[in-house]
Structure formats: C-alpha cells, structure tokens
Amino acid sequence: MMxxxxxxxxxxxxxxxFSKELLAIKLRVWGFEECYSVFDITDTNLCAGGTKGVDACEGDNGGPLIIEQDSGDVLIGLVSWGRDCGKKGFPTVFSRVSSAVPWIESMMATL
Structure with missing residues (x-):
C-alpha cells in the first residue's frame, strides 16, 4: 500500500x-514484521519509506501519513522518528493512529 x-x-x-513550502511524497507502507526486522517497534507504530532519497526527515515530526480511499483520505500515522533520512532499507517510523482511537474519542467527548 502507498x-x-x-x-x-x-x-x-x-x-x-528546511523547506519553505509544504512538500509531499508517497511512501510504501511496510508490514509489521518487515519493519520489526529493522527496528524494535511495537503495535503502536507503523513504518513507511525506506527508499533511497525519499523520506520524511528532521522537522517533519508530527506530520501526517495519509492513504487515499474511495470514501476520502484517511490519516493512518504521524511522523515519529527514523534513522538517517532517505537511507535505503531504513523506513520512517510513524505513530499508528488506529492504536490511539479510544484515547482520541475520549478526549473528543470532553469538548
């Protein structure tokens, strides 16, 4: 999935x-086991990228990872951390939004 x-x-x-304009790139989303073989992640993370020269980097933390669906765009991750931006075989690690849905819903209920 991209x-x-x-x-x-x-x-x-x-x-x-740092970029003076908002930049966007497409990244391949990795499976859990594939990412775990590179980084010691948990089920609250997901990985994408790992292609030479194409990556999130310093200053992108907190930025979105979005997939396109027929019903609209879906936020699946937030840039968290990585190693050596744009290094082949080393993806960016994102916070998995689905793992935080119960907390997000509880916070929204207080508004």
Missing part, C-alpha cells in the same frame, strides 16, 4: 535546509 506524508522538514540529510 501513503502520502507531508512536511516542512529538511530536504536532505544530514546538512539539509
């Missing part, structure tokens, strides 16, 4: 400049 992430983070690593 997903889109966006941000104003650095455009190269390690010495890149």
């Amino acid at each position: 997903a889109t992430t966006m941000g104003w983070g650095t455009t190269s690593y390690p010495d890149g400049n």
Whole structure:
C-alpha cells in the first residue's frame, strides 16, 4: 500500500535546509514484521519509506501519513522518528493512529 506524508522538514540529510513550502511524497507502507526486522517497534507504530532519497526527515515530526480511499483520505500515522533520512532499507517510523482511537474519542467527548 502507498501513503502520502507531508512536511516542512529538511530536504536532505544530514546538512539539509528546511523547506519553505509544504512538500509531499508517497511512501510504501511496510508490514509489521518487515519493519520489526529493522527496528524494535511495537503495535503502536507503523513504518513507511525506506527508499533511497525519499523520506520524511528532521522537522517533519508530527506530520501526517495519509492513504487515499474511495470514501476520502484517511490519516493512518504521524511522523515519529527514523534513522538517517532517505537511507535505503531504513523506513520512517510513524505513530499508528488506529492504536490511539479510544484515547482520541475520549478526549473528543470532553469538548
């Protein structure tokens, strides 16, 4: 599955400049076991990317990971962390939004 992430983070690593405009890229979403073989993640994480030169990077933290569905776009993750932006075989780790739905719903109920 492909997903889109966006941000104003650095455009190269390690010495890149922050973008002056919102940039978006498409990333391949990894399966849990595939990602776990690279990083010690939990079920509250998901991974995407891992293609050389195409990645979220410093300054993109908190940015969305979105999939397109017929019913509309769905937020599936938030940029959390990674290793050496844009390094082949090393995806970005995202916070998995579905794991936080009960908490999100409880917070929304207080508004």
